[in-house]
Amino acid sequence: MRDDDPNQNEKVDERSGVSRRDFLKISSISVAVPLVTGPKVVFAAGEQVPVHGPGKVxxxxxxxxxxxxxxxxxxxxxxxxxxxxFDLTGAKRVCDRAECGACTVLMDNKAVYACSVLAIEAQGRQIATVESLMQGDKLHPVQQAFVDNDASQCGFCTPGFVVACKAFLDKHPNPTPEDIRRGLSGNLCRCGTYHGIQLAIAQLAQKGA
Amino acid sequence: MADYGWPDAEHRTLIGKRITRVDSPVKVSGQAKYTYDVKRPGMLFGKILRCPYAYAKVVSIDASAAEKMPGVKAIHIIQGPNSTIHWAGDEVVAVAAVDEPTAEDAVRAIKVKYQKLSHLVSDAEPPKGAAQAQGPLSMDDIDDMLDNQVPARQMVEQIQQYGITSKPDEGTLKGLQEDGATDEVIKAIRAATVHPEAGSRPKSNYQKAAAQTLGDGEKAFAQAEVISEGLYGVPVITHCCLESHGSTSEWTDNDHLLVHMSTQNVSGIAGQMAEPLKIPATNIRVHQDHIGGGFGSKFSPDRWGIATAEVSKKAGGKPVRIMLERDSELKVAGARPSAYARVRVGAKRDGTIVAWQSESWGTGGPGGGGMPPIPYVFSIPNQRKEHTAIRNNIGPARAWRAPNHPQAAVITMCALDDLAAKLNMDPLDFFLKNIELGKPRQAIYTEELGIASDLMGWKQKWHPRGQNKSGNLARGVGLSLHTWGGRGHASDCDLTIHPDGSVDIKMGSQDLGTGTRTCILMVAADTLGIPMDTISLQIGDTMYPPSGGSGGSTTIGGVSSSTRRAAVDAREGLFAKVAPALNAQPAELESINGTVRVKGDSSRSLSWKEACSKLGAMPLTVRGKNPDKSKPPDLTNSGVGGVQMAEVEVDTDTGIVKVKKMVAVQDCGLVIDVKTAESQCHGALIMGISYSLFEEKVMDPTTGRMLNPDMQYYRLAGLNDIPELVVHMMTGKGYDERGVIGLGEPPVISPGAAISNAVANAIGVRVPFLPLTPDRVLGAFQKAGA
Incomplete structure (x- = not known):
């Protein structure tokens, strides 16, 4: 739901000379411009900046x-x-604002919230989703550890958690319990599967996965 | 007759063991398709315009600009001019467009004028004298109840108890039916007493129920030697399912609808969509593979589900997906009613509880809400209880895992814990002293309290209140008891053995992540004597035999019973065909480890595949049912007991509460899969920590809107909040022979009370309301002058 507050401050960004309201107006006229356009270049903050859209690019x-x-x-x-x-539906849309981690994917091997990365900015990067972790029919060791330790219930947070765990273990192959608690706090689960996830990570850490 | 009873422990190959969840691999690999993931060919994306006001009338809607936008395919008015809106975020207009951004732009382009009305979103203690006794109901009241999703049973009770203000004509009744009134409700209206004089009274937001009394409270309090008084409560919280509510609908022809819906109630959805869409239920097919959480909030298609089908029709039948955005999910798609109470409870000096008195209140949104079952677990002999329901504009309540029980546990167990402190008793001793009041489960509770105490190390950890402090860190322990029904629901199961030895099962049930698929396969495989992975299981479709909605912990009892009866009948049918080949009577055969053989004689045996080939050309299909009195014994049961203990550490400078350890000891009759059962308990403890420490639907009194409809400020517990968790399932003699009983609700009931009691034990004062946030903890200190 949108809240159209008529008293909203018309705060002007001095660098661009475009108010938030004007920006919204610009983006909402997207339908009036050709469907696919190349970037146009404007002078902003002392630089030449390519501007994409608002139509499809x-x-x-x-x-x-x-x-x-x-x-x-x-x-x-x-x-x-x-x-x-691309019908890659392993990453889920839950909070849609970088709070829950259900959309976690790897960008250049770093875990990111895909809901908070613009597609246009992901160009030229190596994107890896949960769908890439299996080798043929064989589960990735992180996935297998989730299965063994019953670390999913409804399973909606699971793909994001699996990707986050993989990225975490790549960086911290021998985590302390404190590392685990800190390193995996960026993903939320409603069914309460954290106990199984902790066991899964412990199993992997012992094996040095 | 065939023996349908559960096999005893020596004769079980799978049931009662720790078996890995069968759908884990598709979930961990991202292959599991949820409703949110379904993308139908040519699918349009729907969005809903929602009212920003908590109480308002729709004056006018101008969608002309949106209609003209390229890419917009259909617009459907859900609540047109003159409709009354009862909560912020209620649905007004649905839009379908070629992609999501376009649909969002279209919603933005629709202009709606509202007439704002004066709202109430508070659930604070009702002002003195504000509460009004419930009077006879007008047809508008009944329509409001339908609007507010009040359960039919509750509506019938109210109509019978209070009567109606005027006799409705047939047209009005038909209108009510179209709005969703069930046959029972219509019948109750027809039979209701009419009180025409009551129609003109103004309606209060506060509705007082008649006082309930038991024994002689006044006399009992006069004789009580120690009396404790306190204030306790829990606020409204939300379900916050990670997969939001929603569906994809498409018209396969003029009067046939295909629906993919995120639902706990696959078999029950078509019947709820038929009337509003004016097509027969049989023309509606509902499908769901996986669901991303429900917790009691996903039994109905909801107004937005009907709107999805309507807007699809207007778009020429093209598939339309409408899944709620996170803010809408938190604002409108599920809330647990609040409950607060001022409690007096009295005991003899030796700890015997004699009297209970409570004035409680709470809100379930526009529909008000009932009193939780207090005093909980303990049937105190003398009671006086009064309850005031607050009808307000926070949005409708829905069943939330163990409806009303977590509230009852907090109000009761915290009041009793305060009484124990006043008696200078260890609450464990105090609860045991009064355990006879926990009839009929006193023996179970006693055994469980002993086990929980050992697992927690209670006797070493418990100190009198406020006496285990080092520096600014105070430690404490607390406990709570709970109960639940959990009898299996109605369930039909079709099981087919094919002549090539393959087996399939079809059932219109759903797996909420509780392990339903795994348990169905375990029961069938154990009964047929074949491996689980040789059976194909299909659930989640109205093409399959109906099975009840997954609520109230009724699924496991239902699906395990219908599967057991189907598998026994199929096995017996197979034995009848195989017996001649083995030169034996069917009753002499057994099926074990993939062979069918004469009992105890492995020389006269056939492999499962060979045995199935004796079926001839046609497969053998049987239907198992629950309940089925013609095929005894009863395989499911009702009534469980559980005990939980919590240990906390409170920083008395900051007010931050950390849970350090939790113990859950739980009975649920015969456990089918111990592994997934334990996971449910672990999950319930974690969910319990979450609502005890963090969760609250915060309403803004000025705007009437929810202030925290996101996952940053509507905080769920994270991995960092999870302490050592110990789960002990009661199994074996005394438990297994009771049959299968549900487990989803019970373990989520006690955490609030156990954690609140642990905090009181640590810091020496009671923090009255959940969640136990730092400001509330410091506030309780301040009030106590500590």
Missing amino acids: PMEFTINGKKHKADLEPRVTLLDALRDE
Whole structure:
């Protein structure tokens, strides 16, 4: 739901000379411009800056080692592009604002919240989703540890957690319990599977996965 | 007759063991498809315009600009001019467009004028004299109840108890039926007493129920030697399912609808969509593979689910997906009623509880809400209870895992814990002293209290209140008891053995992440004597035999019983065909480890595949049912007891509470899969820590809106908040022979009370309300002058 507060401050950003309200007006006229446009260049903050959109622009991604192309509006997130354009639905949309981690994917081997990365900014990066972790029919050791320790219930947070755990263990192969608590606090679960996840990580840490 | 009873422990190969969840691999690999993941060919994306005001009338809607936008395919008015809106975020208009951004732009382009009305979103203690006795109901009241999703049973009770203000004509009754009134409700209206004089009275937001009394409270308090008085309560919290509510609907022809819906109630959805869409239920197919959480909030198609089908129709039947955004999910898609109480409870000097008195209140939104079952677990002989329901504009309540029980546990167990402190008794001794009041489960509680005490190290850890402090860190322990029903629901199961030896099961049930799939396969495989992975299981579709909604911990008892009866009948049917080949009577055969053989004679045996080939050309299909009195014994049961203990550490400078350890000891009759059962208990403890320390739906009295409809400020417990958890399932003699009983609700009931009691034990004062946030902890100190 949107709250159209008529008293909203018309705060002017002096650098761009565009108020938040004007920006919203610009983005809402997207339908009036051609569907696909190239970038236009404007002078802002003392630099030449390419401006994309607001209509659809061609984009190209490297996802799970494969090239993908799509025409998307610049406001589309990486998460929505993965889910709606490429049918990679392992990453879930839950909070849609970087609070819960259900959309976690790897970007250049670093765990990111795909809901808070614009698709247009993910171009030229190596994107890896949960779908890339299995080797043929064989589960990744992190996935197998989740299965063994019953670390999923409804399973909606699970793909994000699995990716976050993989990224965490890559960085901390021998984590202390304190490392685990801190390192995996960026993902939330409603069914309460943290106990199983802690056991899964402990199992992997012992094996040195 | 065949023996349908559960096999005893020596004769079970799978039931009662620790078996790994069968759908884990598809979940951990991201392959599991949830409703949110379903993308149908040519699918449109729907969005809903919601009212920003908590109480308002819709004056006008202008969607002309949105209609003209390229990419917008259909617009459907959900609540048109003159509709009354009862909570902020209620649905007004649905839009379908080629993609999500376009749908969002279209919603933004619709202009709605509202007439704001004066709202109430507070659930603070009712002002003195404000409460009004419930009077006869007007047809508007009944329509409001339907609007507010008051359960039919509750509506019938109220209509019978209070009567109605005027006799409705047939047109009005038909209108009510179209709005969702069930046959029972219509019948109750027809039979209701009419009180025409009551129609003109103004309606209060505060509705007082008649006082309930038991024994002689006044006399008992006069004789009590120690009396404790206190204030206790829990606020409204939300379900916050990670997969939000929603569906994808498409018209496969003019009067046939295919629905993918996130629901706890696959078999029950078509019936709820038929009337509003004016097509027969049989024309509606509902499908769901996986669900991302429900917790009691996903039994109905909801107004937005009906709107999804309507907007699809307007878009020429094209598939339309509407899944709620996170803010809407928290604002409108599920809330647990609040409950608060001023309690007096009295005991003899030796600790015997004699009297209870409570004035309680709480809100379930526009529908008000009932009194939780207090005093909980302990049937105190003398009682006087009064309850005031607050009808306000926070949005409708829904069943939340163990409806009303966590509230009852907090109000009761915290009041009793305060009484124990006043008696200078260890609450464990005090609860044991009064355990006979826990009839009929006093023996179970006694055994469980002993086990829990050992697992917690209670006797070493318990100190009188406020006496275990080092520096600014105070430690304490607390406990609580709980109970639940959990009898299995109605369930039909079709099981087919094919002549090639393959087996399939079809059932219109759903797996909420509780392990339903795993348990169905365990029961079938154990009964047929074949491995689980040779059976194909299909659930989650109205094409399969109906099975009840997954609520109230009724699923495991229902699906295990219908599966057991189907598997026994299928096995017997197979034996009848196989017996001649083995030169034996069917009754002499057994099926074990993938072979069918004469009991105790492995020389006269056939492999499962060979045995199935004796079926001839046609597969053998049987239907198992629950309940089924013609096929005894009863395989499910009702009534469980559980005990939980919590240990906390409180920073008395900052007011921050950390849970250090929790112990859950739980009975649920015969446990099918110990592994997934333990996971449910672990999950319930974690969910319990979450609502005890963090969760509250915070309403803004000025705007009438929820202030924290996101996951930053509507905080769920994270991995960092989870302490050592110990779960002990009561199994074996005395438990197994009771049959299968549900487990989803019971372990989530006690955490609030146990943690609150542990905090009181640590810091020496009671923090009256959950969640136990730092400001509340410091406030309690301040009030106590500590």
